[in-house]
Amino acid sequence: MTVPAIEADALGKRFGRRAAWALRDCSFRLPAGRVCAVVGPNGAGKSTLLALAAGLLAPTEGTVTVLGTDPATARPRVGFVDQGKPLYPQLGVAETLRMGADLNPGRWDADTADRVVAGGDLDPRARIRSLSGGQRTRVALALALGKRPELLLLDEPMADLDPLARHELMGVLMGQAAEHGTTIVMSSHVVAELEDSCDHLLLIGGGRVRLAGEIDDLLAAHTRVSAPAETDLAPHAVVEARTTGRRLSALLRPSGPLPGDWRTGTPSLEELVLSYLRNPGALAPAPAPDTTETAA
Amino acid sequence: MIDYRIDRHTGVATYVQIVQQTKQALRLGLLKPGDKLPTAREVVEATAVNPNTVLKAYRELEREGLVEARRGLGTFVRRSLGAAPADSPLRAELEEWASQAREAGLEREDVAALFTAVLDTHYPAHTPDPAPAKTSEGDPS
Structure with a gap:
């Protein structure tokens, strides 16, 4: 019926020919509209998987299909927030959002982006480089959500947020999923923090998929x-x-x-x-x- | 309007908590026929739970005939629940009984244990209905 959000087939990645595999033999299918937790210990391959889906890394072997096409073609419809929350340090907060609007003509959702930033009490003129880690996360999420993506890939999005901001922003993410059917994939090594928000699980360990599926089905x-x-x-x-x-x-x-x-x-x-x-x-x-x- | 409070340490499934809190509000007359339930978006923004969890709870309430989803408008209360509104004579009798228990020197826990024991005698424990299959439909509101 609907095109899956992500479909991986024997996907593998290693960084250099003699290096160990960061991810290997990874096959799964994530239906559209799911909120998927990517869980696993440090170094399990979570970030590699997200970067492959975002089209920022090329697979060493196998394929990954995103929104029915290849990751590069899907990119205008995909939002990605990297673990390091890369932003332009010399830009101000408001300038960063204006850049988001300019880079995403026709689909920029200024209301949502402004609301996410406003929730953090940020001075719109503050430069990115003067912000704390949690504040930068907020701006990076505003930028990703403003794009109104069909698929949102978030690598450790909650790691440097305080509990209040975490709850608020998780609420914003769930609101997007409820309103627009956005597929959200977020990685974390803290399972408990994802339990209520996610309905799909991808458990990665040692570079392989250990468990994949609807959380209710897996528990049952x-x-x-x-x-x-x-x-x-x-x-x-x-x-x-x-x-x-x-x-x-x-x-x-x-x-x-x-x-x-x-x-x-x-x-x-x-x-x-x-x-x-x-x-x-x-x-x-x-x-x-x-x-x-x-x-x- | 009802505010759901999700406690993830109770061991009660989140959707069941939403169903139970809605029923509680219906029993106490805090929600009345014609009242609108919050939209899935409103609930998930406030609680950060998965939208499907809210929709599952609303479907369960709908299956029990307590609410109805009107397309494009939202989910509305169809009927109230139970015969024990906050001002019923039964409540007055219970108030009376509780003050007697207090005068007799019973602690809060003693009263709760006693009440639960009597409750269990008259109302055998029931298990929640099995979960209906998950669907991928959107927000009914």
Whole structure:
């Protein structure tokens, strides 16, 4: 039905022929209109993936398709905020926004851009170089949102914001998604801060996709169990298992009904992510049948 | 208008919190038939939760016949809930009972435990309905 926002096929990147792979064998499909969390430890390949989708890096192998085309062609419809929040240091805040308007003729949303900046109590004449990290983030987000992108790629957008600004700007991002159906992809290594805002997960570890899919589906596919020690967990797929005293606790992907005497519970997103990251050998579930596109 | 307060440490799913808070407002008469619920955009800007979560909650309320989405206008309350508005005789009796409990020297926790125990006897615990399938429709407002 709709064109996916991002589709990666065996995507890989290494910086130099003898270097280790920053990202490898990365295949996933992000439907349009999702708010996707890209989660993984430092150095997992999150920034590389976002830069590939933004068209700022060329893949070493494989392909990435953005909004149905190649990343360079899609660029006018994509907003990207790099982790370093690059801006012109000698420009003022108002000048930076005017530059955004000039560079995006016909699609600039001045109201949204002004509102994001106004939320931070910034002096419009202040030069970018005099701003704090959090203030620069605010200007960079204003610039990206003012473009009214169909796809917004944000690399660690919340890292240097105070809790109040974080909540406010996350609210602005969600408002954009509600109003315009903007697809948002944001990376973070703090899972808890994304849990309520995102509906899709891409878990990257060691340069590979460990888990990908709708968060509700992923949580529903896994069960936390507690059973007597020495219990055989087969045939269920075990992500993580630990024995403490007489109890065995595990995170499973059940392949059928579980015995009635096991205590079971639904994992939180954070538990799920941490279990996979602690166990690099745990295999990702087979991609779920594509149900997201068939709904009304 | 209703302000949703999302507490992510309760273990209650966010959409369920929105459903519960709406029902609570209906029970207390803070929301009345004809009142408009905030748009998904208004809710997510204030709470920073995912828009689909709000839409899921609103669909659940609609499925229960409590609200209706009018295309292009928003989501409106169809009927109120329960027979216990803030000024009902039952409330007066409960007030009476609570002051007796206090005079008898019961602590707040004692009263809460007692009330919950009686509640559980008369109203067996029920589990929330299974989540309806996620759809990709836009903001109904």
